[in-house]
Every structure is written in structure tokens, then in C-alpha cells.
Amino acid sequence: MKLIGSVTSPYVRKVRVVLAEKKLDYVFELENVWSPDTKISASNPLGKVPCLVMEDGSAMYDSRVIAEYLDTLTPVCKLLPANSRDRANVKVWEALADGVADAAVLAYLERTQRPAELQSPAWIERQMGKVRAGLQVMSDNLGEQPFCMGIHYTLADVAVGCMLGWLLLRFPAIAWRDEHPNLARLFDKLSERQSFKDTVPVVPA
Incomplete structure (x- = not known):
């Protein structure tokens, strides 16, 4: 298998963590989707990463789809429960973490990719409001549990940990560690x- 992605994307990191936890071999191909000469559309018509290219040349995209598929390949470190309700709850956690990342990414791109005179403070605040609300719900739902789903490490924790790591990288001023110490404890454990x-996501030199 070949994983196409970047070292900073929280979605790509989620898939890389799953691959590592499942002890699956793969080739990691770096791709900058913002580069004029990007070739990502040859594998994913949506122009996004991560993209998993299979041995037969077929491609799979969207981190949630890829992570769920990878969990079926080996019984090592099962990240998704078999029970339908528990499985759905893990997927809700994942959707919430990805949604917070989605909103933060949109705010980040508005701030960094658009000329200052064209930026919309209202748009940025709308997205950051989603980030704050999402973090609060995650903190409330986590409570004093060791992991998102209680005592078991799951894909929910992977998604939340990767999102929080990206916030530290791109929005270090957000004081989520102080505001949500239980999320900080979870992140430190992960x-x-x-x-x-x-x-660990790093900005390429």
C-alpha cells in the first residue's frame, strides 16, 4: 500500500497512527496539494489527502473511510468495536474531532492564504466558534475517563489526539490545555x- 499525504495534516496523521497501531507496512509519499505541480488529482479527484493507493492501483480516500478499512486488515489493536452502538459512538467522536479540525483548517487558510484586505473576520470567528464548541463537548464527554470510550483505546482517541496536535502546531495561542485539563491529560497520554x-506534525523547512 502507498499512503499519499503531508506531515502536517491531522487527517493524514490519523491514518499514519492507525497504520502504526495495526503494524501495517506501507510507503509514505509526500504530496503538497497546494503546489501548482501537485499530482494528487491523478489518485483523488477531490484533490485531497490522505489517499491510500492499493496494490491493484485503486485508490481510497477520506481519512474516516481509510481508517475503518485498515482496522479490518488485522486483529492487532482493534480500534473500532464490533458492537453497533459502541462503534457508532466511536465514529461520532471521530466525526466531532474531524469537524473541529475542518473548522480550524478553514480559519487557518483564511488567515494565511488570502490577502489581508480580503479576509473575513466574521468567517474566521464563525469557524473558531465551532472549534471552541467542539472542544467543550469533547471535554464534557470525556469527563474523568482515561480514554474517549472509557477504559479502551479506540479510533476516537486517535482522531482527538491528532486534532489536538494540529491545534498546537497551527493555533498555539488557543488555551485548550488550560481550559480543558482532561483533554490535556488525554493528549499527554497519547x-x-x-x-x-x-x-508528530512539523512544518517542513
Whole structure:
């Protein structure tokens, strides 16, 4: 398998963490989708990463689709429960974490990709409002549990950890660690896992 992606994307990191936890071999191909000469559309017509290219040349995209598929390939470190209700709850956590990332990415792009005179403060605030609301709900739902789903490490934790790591990278001024100490404890615990250590997002030199 070949994973096309970037080292900063929280969605790509989520898939990389899953691959590591499942102990699956793959080739990681770096791709900058914002570059004029990007070739991502040859594999994903939506022009997004991550994109997983299979041995037969077919491609799979959207991190949620890829992560769910990868979890079926080996029984090592099952990240999605078999129980339908628990499985749905994990997917809700993942959707919430990805939604917070979606909103933060939109705000970041507005601030960094558009000329200052064309930026919309109202648009940025709308997106950041989603980020704050999402973090609050995650904190409320986590409570004092060791993991998002209680005592079991799941894809929910992977998604939340990757999103929080991206916020630290791109929005260091957001004081989510102080405002939500339980999320900070979860993030610190996840950061000790080898899969997270090996995929820490860094801005390329």
C-alpha cells in the first residue's frame, strides 16, 4: 500500500497512527496539494489527502473511510468495536474531532492564504466558534475517563489526539490545555505512544 499525504495534516496523521497501531507496512509519499505541480488529482479527484493507493492501483480516500478499512486488515489493536452502538459512538467522536479540525483548517487558510484586505473576520470567528464548541463537548464527554470510550483505546482517541496536535502546531495561542485539563491529560497520554511519537506534525523547512 502507498499512503499519499503531508506531515502536517491531522487527517493524514490519523491514518499514519492507525497504520502504526495495526503494524501495517506501507510507503509514505509526500504530496503538497497546494503546489501548482501537485499530482494528487491523478489518485483523488477531490484533490485531497490522505489517499491510500492499493496494490491493484485503486485508490481510497477520506481519512474516516481509510481508517475503518485498515482496522479490518488485522486483529492487532482493534480500534473500532464490533458492537453497533459502541462503534457508532466511536465514529461520532471521530466525526466531532474531524469537524473541529475542518473548522480550524478553514480559519487557518483564511488567515494565511488570502490577502489581508480580503479576509473575513466574521468567517474566521464563525469557524473558531465551532472549534471552541467542539472542544467543550469533547471535554464534557470525556469527563474523568482515561480514554474517549472509557477504559479502551479506540479510533476516537486517535482522531482527538491528532486534532489536538494540529491545534498546537497551527493555533498555539488557543488555551485548550488550560481550559480543558482532561483533554490535556488525554493528549499527554497519547503522546507517549510510539505511533504518536513517530508522527508528530512539523512544518517542513
